[in-house]
């Protein structure tokens with residue numbers, strides 16, 4: 001294996017420590033950043049995420065607020081909860097855990113969040129701000145991926161970047177961030193012709209597809225930096241399951257210059273960036289200087 005392994009777990013721990021340091025500084029001024037998570041229904045994976053977000057929020061010294069609502073919650077009830085959190089001065093970040101039950105409109109809920117408190121960066125205003133190169137709340141997974149890339153490569157200017165996947169939460173904002181870093185960006189998706197050839201052009205390859213091991217070793221340009229966003233649970237063959245990314249890791253690591261593992265790559269960065277975004281939102285709301293290096 002030739003590639004450098006990009007240790008997202010260690011980097012995320014540094015981000016969280018940096019956040020905790022700033023939070024301690026704010027406490028001296030009587031300000032406690034607060035993150036509210038709204039969970040509707042009983043989705044088991046969402047419950048795990050919400051628990052772990054609550055734990056990490058407390059660890060960095062922030063206030064955590066959970067609003068657990070029954071699966072049969074109506075649109076009006078959900079919007080009322082969001083409106084109350086918008087109005088609550090103790091809350092600086094609001095996250096509506098997705099997916100919502102099928103009868104609820106996720107876009108409506110997300111766009112009801114005060115954009116200043118939209119720490120997921122999914123509100124249409126933040127999407128527009130990011131797309132036009134203005135100060136936005138930046139979606140956590142792409143932000144975390146960019147932090148890893150900049151830490152590893154420094155200046156990204158002029159690099160060929162290929163993002164595989166065009167979702168609103170990962171692929172598109174990732175492409176916007178790379179464009180803002182002066183990369184030449186290609187977005188690939190399920191209708192892309194000769195995906196292997198497109199990927200082979202990439203100095204920076206970001207895979208955000210949701211298909212285990214889809215990106216093969218011989219799709220990777222020698223020396224490229226590979227960011228594997230995919231999180232896929234597969235049968236490990238012994239009655240257990242294990243997590244793998246969208247990239248065939250063992251083969252890719254023979255060719256790439258650097259690669260993020262799954263688990264331990266982008267995943268830990270997502271939650272660290274959620275905390276970083278909450279701190280950023282708190283500073284902006286209070287008109288305080290923003291901590292350096294925690295956003296773009």
Ligand code: NDP
Nearest residue numbers: 141165166167170189190208209210229230231266267270
């Ligand atoms: P979506 O399902 O919303 O999007 C997947 C994208 O992949 C789509 O744009 C789709 O194209 C494209 N795609 C699907 N099949 C192919 C194919 N055969 N060839 C090329 N492109 C294809 O997923 P998300 O963006 O939400 O998530 C992607 C992955 O990242 C998942 O594994 C998810 O679990 C993981 N993830 C990880 C996070 C983390 O914290 N590390 C956070 C969020 C997601 P099309 O648009 O044409 O359908």
